[in-house]
Structure formats: C-alpha cells, structure tokens
Amino acid sequence: MSFINYSSREINCKIVYYGPGLCGKTTNLQHIYNKTNPDAKGKMISLATETERTLFFDFLPLSLGEIRGFKTRFHLYTVPGQVFYDASRKLILKGVDGVVFVADSQVERIEANIESLENLKENLEDQGYDLDKLPYVIQYNKRDLPNASSREELDAELNPNNVPAYDACAVTGEGVFDTLKAVAKLVLTELRKGQ
Amino acid sequence: MQNQLVMFEEEQVLINAICDALYKDANAKAVLCIDKNGQAIASAGEVESLDITSLSSLTAGNVAATGGIASLLSEKEFAGQFHEGENTNVHISIISSRVILLVLFDGRSSLGLVRLRVKRATKGLAEVLEVLEKKTAENSNSILAEITDDDIDNLFND
Ligand SMILES: Nc1nc2c(ncn2[C@@H]2O[C@H](COP(=O)(O)OP(=O)(O)OP(=O)(O)O)[C@@H](O)[C@H]2O)c(=O)[nH]1
Ligand SMILES: [Mg+2]
Numbered sequence: 001m002s003f004i005n006y007s008s009r010e011i012n013c014k015i016v017y018y019g020p021g022l023c024g025k026t027t028n029l030q031h032i033y034n035k036t037n038p039d040a041k042g043k044m045i046s047l048a049t050e051t052e053r054t055l056f057f058d059f060l061p062l063s064l065g066e067i068r069g070f071k072t073r074f075h076l077y078t079v080p081g082q083v084f085y086d087a088s089r090k091l092i093l094k095g096v097d098g099v100v101f102v103a104d105s106q107v108e109r110i111e112a113n114i115e116s117l118e119n120l121k122e123n124l125e126d127q128g129y130d131l132d133k134l135p136y137v138i139q140y141n142k143r144d145l146p147n148a149s150s151r152e153e154l155d156a157e158l159n160p161n162n163v164p165a166y167d168a169c170a171v172t173g174e175g176v177f178d179t180l181k182a183v184a185k186l187v188l189t190e191l192r193k194g195q
Numbered sequence: 196m197q198n199q200l201v202m203f204e205e206e207q208v209l210i211n212a213i214c215d216a217l218y219k220d221a222n223a224k225a226v227l228c229i230d231k232n233g234q235a236i237a238s239a240g241e242v243e244s245l246d247i248t249s250l251s252s253l254t255a256g257n258v259a260a261t262g263g264i265a266s267l268l269s270e271k272e273f274a275g276q277f278h279e280g281e282n283t284n285v286h287i288s289i290i291s292s293r294v295i296l297l298v299l300f301d302g303r304s305s306l307g308l309v310r311l312r313v314k315r316a317t318k319g320l321a322e323v324l325e326v327l328e329k330k331t332a333e334n335s336n337s338i339l340a341e342i343t344d345d346d347i348d349n350l351f352n353d
Contacts, residue, residue: 001232
C-alpha cells in the first residue's frame with residue numbers, strides 16, 4: 001500500500017523480495033545497502049537466526065530521488081524463505097506494492113522455486129492481491145554456479161507470462177540494481193495508472 | 196490501487212498536534228504515529244536521537260505478528276501492548292485498525308497516566324482518520340497523474 005504524503009511531499013512504496021530459502025534475498029538487500037550513499041538509505045534491519053537465516057524480515061529504507069518535487073522512498077523487505085515460516089511471509093506481504101521473486105538457479109532447487117512461487121501466489125490471494133496484476137519481476141540468482149539451470153529451463157518453469165527477468169549474482173552484485181530499478185519503475189508506473 | 200493511504204496538509208497538522216498534546220499531557224519521552232504497514236506518519240517529543248524509520252518498521256512488524264497470534268487464537272486484534280524497560284517503557288495501541296500509536300515514557304510518567312492520555316488521543320485520531328478516508332476517496336491524486344514516463348526514467352539515470 002503506497003503512502004502519498006502531500007504535507008511532507010513524499011511517495012512511499014513497499015517492495016517485497018520473495019523466494020525459497022537460501023536463494024539470496026538477504027544478500028540482495030545487503031548489496032544494495034553497501035552500494036548506496038549514506039544520505040539515501042536508512043539502517044538495514046535483519047531479524048535473523050543465529051545462523052543468519054531470516055527469521056521474520058530484513059528491512060531497508062531507500063530514497064531514490066525526486067519526482068515533481070516529491071521524494072520517492074522505497075521500503076525494501078525480504079521474507080524468510082524457509083517453508084515453515086509461512087505465517088510470517090503472509091504478514092510481510094501486507095500492503096505490498098511490488099514483488100521481486102528471487103529464484104535460485106541451481107538445478108537441484110528448481111522444485112523449491114516452483115513451490116515458493118506457488119506459495120507467493122496463494123499468500124497474495126489470501127490478501128486479495130493477484131500476482132498477475134502486481135508490479136512483479138523475477139531475478140535468476142546464483143548464475144555464477146556451475147550447476148545453474150539454463151535460462152530457457154528456468155523461464156519455462158517460472159516465467160510463463162514473460163515478466164521482466166534478470167540474471168544475477170547477488171554476492172558480487174551483478175544484476176541486483178537492474179532488478180531493483182525494474183521493479184521500482186513498475187511500481188511508479190502502476191501508481192500513476194491507479195489514478 | 197487498493198487501500199492507498201494519502202495524507203493532506205490539514206490532517207497532518209491535526210495529527211501532529213494530537214501527538215504533541217499526548218507527549219506533553221502524558222509526560223512522555225516521545226510519541227510516534229505509525230501506519231500499520233510501517234511508515235512513520237508523525238512524531239513528537241525527544242525524537243532527535245531516535246531512528247524513527249527503523250522504529251516504525253519494527254513496531255509495525257511487532258503489531259502484525261501479535262495480530263497474527265490473535266487471529267490464530269480466534270481473538271480480536273489485541274488492543275495494545277506494554278513493554279517495561281530499565282529506562283524506557285513502551286506503550287503500543289492500535290487506532291481504527293489502521294494506525295499505531297507508540298508512546299515511550301520513563302519514571303516521570305506512569306502506565307496509568309499514559310493509558311488515560313492515549314484514550315483521549317485515540318478519539319481525536321480516529322476522527323481525523325475518518326476525515327482522511329473520505330477525502331482520499333473524493334480526491335484523485337493529481338500529482339501522480341502528472342508523472343510522465345520521462346520523470347520515472349530520469350529517476351534512474353545515474
Ligand atoms: N554463489 C552464490 N552464492 C550466493 C549468491 N547469492 C547468495 N549467495 C549465498 O547464498 C547463501 C544464502 O543467501 P541469503 O541471502 O542469506 O539467502 P535468503 O534468501 O535470504 O535465505 P532465507 O533468509 O533463509 O530465506 C549465502 O551464503 C550467500 O552468500 C549468488 O549469486 N551466488
Ligand atoms: Mg534471508
């Protein structure tokens with residue numbers, strides 16, 4: 001749910017990074033945090049287990065600049081990918097304006113990707129959203145690994161509707177900002193359309 | 196877009212004033228008004244040393260989690276929470292199921308006083324929120340309609 005504040009002249013939007021456990025959602029946010037000017041970001045909050053698995057969410061507030069005198073602020077969240085944290089994932093999707101599905105390119109994670117994508121659709125539907133109508137992009141992460149599936153295979157399994165999709169290696173940062181920009185752009189375009 | 200929150204100048208002023216009055220009347224350290232999705236709406240009191248953005252997001256996450264627990268127990272949303280710290284106590288309440296009021300206070304105040312003052316502020320805030328909802332439904336957001344493709348592209352040209 002975007003928040004337009006005419007008083008402070010701000011447009012606030014919420015973007016959620018979704019995907020199976022260990023696919024690299026938190027790594028995406030860490031890279032964005034590390035590469036962003038101090039004046040354009042707030043603190044990154046990670047509610048994680050002792051083994052650095054996301055327990056509830058990661059949160060990173062970002063400013064992307066001004067449009068027509070309005071500051072655009074994006075609140076980035078990741079969900080916990082482990083299957084049994086489903087109740088938490090549902091909560092974090094509340095009020096979402098745009099979704100990034102981070103897929104793990106490794107051959108042995110294809111089932112996990114498919115399940116997580118199904119889970120995303122279900123949880124969105126529970127909140128009255130439809131993934132096909134939301135600003136939505138896919139990131140194929142871990143392209144650097146030798147056991148990565150081909151793009152064709154991944155597209156066939158995960159991207160039947162041909163939404164924008166980006167190759168990435170979140171540990172080096174490759175593709176991370178392309179993904180963020182793409183979804184942010186879709187969110188702003190959708191906001192405008194909604195009027 | 197479903198359920199968009201829009202804030203106008205007049206209502207922002209009213210909400211600021213309610214928070215400020217609550218801060219003073221409750222002898223609080225600080226008061227934050229937060230949208231349920233974690234966006235800060237207003238603040239009053241000793242807030243210079245606070246990370247308002249982080250506090251807002253965590254408080255909203257906390258309220259969402261507690262709300263999740265309530266619905267698992269088939270309870271109505273819990274009306275509020277209280278956390279007692281060594282130096283700072285935290286009082287959290289939910290208003291009109293859409294906005295969160297966070298009051299930070301210390302030994303200069305008491306839970307009883309905070310509760311009493313929050314009650315009064317709640318009434319005022321609920322009224323402002325109702326007006327906001329009506330206004331949002333009536334006004335289309337002209338600023339958004341004016342945005343062009345170029346505006347959006349320019350944002351990302353760096
Ligand atoms: N080789 C490689 N490793 C990656 C890449 N992205 C992330 N990783 C590693 O994968 C592991 C898991 O990354 P996280 O970002 O914590 O995964 P997550 O999706 O947040 O996992 P959950 O919090 O459990 O949902 C870490 O060890 C990362 O360093 C990548 O592109 N390539
Ligand atoms: Mg994580």
